[in-house]
Amino acid sequence: xxxxxxxxxxxxxxxxxxxxxxxxxxxxxxxxxxxxxxxxxxxxxxxxxxxxxxxxxxxxxxxxxxxxxxxxxxxxxxxxxxxxxxxxxxxxxxxxxxxxxxxxxxxxxxxxxxxxxxxxxxxxxxxxxxxxxxxxxxxxxxxxxxxxxxxxxxxxxxxxxxx
Numbered sequence: 380x381x382x383x384x385x386x387x388x389x390x391x392x393x394x395x396x397x398x399x400x401x402x403x404x405x406x407x408x409x410x411x412x413x414x415x416x417x418x419x420x421x422x423x424x425x426x427x428x429x430x431x432x433x434x435x436x437x438x439x440x441x442x443x444x445x446x447x448x449x450x451x452x453x454x455x456x457x458x459x460x461x462x463x464x465x466x467x468x469x470x471x472x473x474x475x476x477x478x479x480x481x482x483x484x485x486x487x488x489x490x491x492x493x494x495x496x497x498x499x500x501x502x503x504x505x506x507x508x509x510x511x512x513x514x515x516x517x518x519x520x521x522x523x524x525x526x527x528x529x530x531x532x533x534x535x536x537x538x539x540x541x542x
Contacts, residue, residue: 404458408465415469434469441466441474445481449491460494464501475502476512480520483513483541484534492537 411433418428437444444466448459467475479502482495503509517538521531 401454408458408461411462411465415465418469431469434466437462437466438470438474441477442481445478445485448494449482449485449487451490456494460498464498467498467502468505472506472512473516475506475509476516479509479513480516483517483537484520484526484530486537487533489540492540495537496541 411431414429414431415434441463444459444463448456448463450456463478467478479495479499482498483492486492486495499509499513517534520526521534526534
């Protein structure tokens with residue numbers, strides 16, 4: 380989303396305002412990180428972990444979040460990437476492989492592709508079998524015919540580049 384959608388046309392925001400907004404976003408992400416990583420795995424006797432409504436609502440927008448992250452706009456892509464990682468850890472396992480699939484299929488430059496490898500590095504430390512799940516997701520998407528031919532070619536180039 381271009382900055383003009385967020386702010387009205389006219390003079391640019393004062394740097395102090397931008398810095399304050401960045402700080403607020405970082406604090407919100409820190410709080411969200413605490414909520415995600417402090418969720419205990421429930422035993423049979425425990426009640427299920429508390430839901431995080433914001434992340435529950437974001438689950439159906441993984442592709443959109445990946446597209447926005449790949450735009451590499453200012454500092455925005457940094458917190459979007461962090462949010463994508465938190466969403467992948469919080470959600471069912473297929474969310475992480477879906478996010479990696481979208482980043483691999485949609486990345487067009489080495490800088491964009493780096494976001495996929497960075498996300499994998501973060502997620503692989505806490506999610507088991509992420510690589511096989513991602514490959515399975517990629518193959519399933521190709522077999523389902525959900526990707527245009529050019530995007531399939533881009534996915535194969537990106538997979539070859541990261542391997």
